[in-house]
Amino acid sequence: MELAKAYDPKAAEENHYKRWEESGFFRPEINQDPNATKYSIVIPPPNVTGSLHMGHALQHTIMDVLTRWKRMQGFRTLWLPGTDHAGISVQRKVVEQLKKDENKKPTDIGREEFVKRAWKWKELYGNTITEQMRREGASVDWTRQRFTMDEDLSLAVRNVFCTLYEEGWIYRGLRIVNWCPKDKTVLSDLEVKEETKKDGKLYYLRYPLAGTQAPSPASVPLRDAEVRDDSATFNAGGTGVACEGACVPGRGTFIVVATTRPETMLGDTAVAVNGSDERYKHLVGKMIDLPLTGRQIPIIADEYVEAEFGTGAVKVTPAHDPNDYQIGQRHDLQQLLVMNDAGEMNAAAGAEFEGLDRFVARAKVVEMFDELGLLEKVDDYEITLPVCERCKTIVEPILSEQWFVKMDEMRDIALDLMKTEGVPHFSPQIPHEKVYTAWLENLKDWTISRQLWWGHQIPAWYDEDGNVFVGRTEAEAVEKSGGKALKQDSDVLDTWFSSGLWAFSTFGWKGEQAGTQAPSPASVPLRDSDAVGDSVTRHAGGTGVAGEGACVPGDLETFLPTDVLVTGRDIIFLWVSRMIMLTKKFTGQKAFEDVIVTGTVLGKDGKPMSKSRNNGVDPIEMFDKFGVDATRIYLASIASGADIKWNDVGVETYRNFANKIWNATRFCLMNADGTRTSLSASLTLADKDVRVPLADRWIISRLNKTAIDVNKALEKYEFHTAVSLLYHFFWDDFCDWYIELKKDEITGTAGTQAPSPASVPLRDADAVADSVTLHAGGTGARGEGACVPGEDVSAKTRILTVLEIALRMLHPFMPYLTEDLWLKLPGTSNALHDPAYSAAEATIMLTKFPPGDASAIDDAAEREMSAVIDVIKKVRNIRAEMNISTAIKFTVHIAADAAMQEVLKANEAQILKLAKAEKLVIAAELDVPRASAKAVTSDARLAVPLEGLIDFDVERTRLNNQITKLTEEKSRLDGQLSNANFVERAPTEKVEELRERSVELEHQIATLNSNVEALT
């Protein structure tokens, strides 16, 4: 079989996903081992309005790598997909569409029709991201796909709401909330973002004391001057600008307050000062004539006010500011709401202002104060404004009646989990664990009602008198009310309320509280016996399909707690924390053990990707340009938890890597000649039989070491380490050295006898036997006799086998490429599957992920191989530095001890080939003419006679450069070794190591020096 010369990702991407999905490979039921441990991940459900961005691609890659890796290890694996109904986003889309298509407002068509259209919108456009996930190769179980407004999940929402209400954890109350005047809904604190405005203003308003004369406009300039003078005097010790005392009685005495939102003064119901503030002490209890309103408001004392800040006097607007609200509560102030839900002033603001937009009203208030001579001054002021996370409208704090979740007990649930069990374990732990804990400790109640139509309508009903009845259904509420006519609360729940249940509602939780419903006794044995039945079928060699449906009733018991959650920083509070609390509260289980917090993928400019900055990189474009696999493994290579700048070149590097893999396979296939991959040839070759060629013992050792290290790295979620290990194993060890070392043997006719017909069945049998031993996880005997060198296991078989194992390790990262190539390898079949999947049709995704065998690590082989490699490199170095054309063949003389001579002799052919030498002379001593280029390695001295080719100056310089380098290193070492403190206090093995190195350096330097002398 011959492959195309370069890898074309498109073909592979189109060929496999559908088959994987249709064959049920992604479903946990594919696993027929009744004792298999489960491994589960729920996807952070993307918004149905969303399309794939780089953050998704990164997270999906991590989840898929973990899922595929665990699946290959024989776990019963479930990665559950789904989408979130995204209340505000969808509502906005539908409103826009309605306006565009029919020029109608939602109220024109009514709630029922609106919700119908929202569903339609979801059906039409909500699948963008799920389709894109198929392109990514995500191995999710589509048969378990969930949507937060599915019937089951909605039922869970109602159950949770009712239970929390019944237990007093949910309440309805009048509070200051964040109001978005554009979306006309309340927002939780977490949905409000801050935006810094440099051109903000701070307005200083004069509030006249009651009974003092209002000033005439004419007097304004005069008083201004007075005030300023006086305040300067007054301020000797402070920053206050109150003008009391300076002002002549009869002309009006003022108290000056500062505000960034002058329009709210229309709703002021007090002015507060600090009771211990000497400037104002005597005014406490007096009244103020509030301008523009005709109302009188009191001056009160409250500790909240800081005398040092501003003027030391604060206007109090309890209905429009959270702090003022608190003050108002303490002093029993009237809460005067002066705006409507669109951010316009209402009737309470006065006839002159009613109907004005808040910003228009602001300008008008300022103008009127100025006209009245009551505007003290306007300062430029950098201010941070709260804005709606989604529409960027400035959020208005406003008094409103809403539903809240009391967070006290919720917080304790989460804190207890963290403090007693360290759950969840964050990766990286720093800083997330601390940030999470600190946030919990300062948690405020959660506003859960939203004034939207799209979402879970709150299961609360009211009678005519406004009494509330909460029930799972209207019938239940009616019953509770004693049969009254009820009307349901028109609000819906915060989207995060339903996604907070995601970890268990997706597994079919029906509303049972923890502990109230143990698995029914009857069902347990049933499931068990089913499982046993399956396994019997399987062992009998049957083709039995895993018992469909057998596991479905048990999803909750089987898959919760999930193993890991992969998400971004931005939703740790919004989503992760709530899932932890609600899952524990309602199921008694942990939602997940671990949380992997991914870094942010930044644009090329180092800023977060965003539409407004236009620095986004579309994953789909990357897929088209470099292939899905290259993009995936690049993403894995940067998944260290730190933020990372996007870099196309990085993807290109892995595109090249994919091509390298393709071509290495192409080479192996071109020379396969009817041989087949065989398990016995590699992983189990641990006998370190010295009759096996060094290169083979070495690659097997490297392969096992790599497998062990890759598994370790993945256990620790060090994806970048795993990728780097695989990259260098495949490219450096396998391609650059192993293939090159074996090339002659594999391509040539000499010494590569095809396996004798008789040996084939034998090998096959061994392979099966081995794989069983291996999979049993045992340390069982390795297939003795399976690996008699050069006979049973041909070089061709072994290279195919090493390649096959390497492809398996790469598969979680590069699923398409590896599947495509694996299926082309001769000898691959479902016999290579993990036993749990032996009934499934052949695919690399169900093969055993190589665990690596520590006993197969061959230190002697690695040492010897690096000695050979060193020699080759030195000769290459001589050729390159002496500028000798490859057309010129030369003899290489090597001197070494007896053991090393043996090693080098055994690898003579390889050294000749890779060093491009013609002849090798190996002896105890060098016997070469003066005109030779020389070098030294740790184990050998070498020389290349170059009569007529050598430039003595160049050679001298070359040698001297090396001497300089080595001498520098040696003097560093000797300095350390002559330090008595070091020798005394450092670990002895460290000291010994340095001594040995120093001696070796001394030898090498001496050799090089004599080489230099020989030149003169």
Place this chain on the structure above:
RNA sequence: AGUCUCUUAGCUCAGUUGGUAGAGCAUUACCUUGACAAGGUAGGGGUCAGCAGUUCGAGUCUGCUAGAGACUACCA
């Protein structure tokens, strides 16, 4: 304001418990050698932001300084 993170080769980034500084890309020279020019071989390039401390020994631990960033809170 508080808490935290980061600063390593021209660029993007790795550096596990302190023990001789790494990768990819870029760059230089040579190679169209039968898997791969999306390739190969050999090089060059770093007082690990700065200062001080602990230590026999610091990229790694501690403190300070300077830049960059994140989060939380406040902002009358």
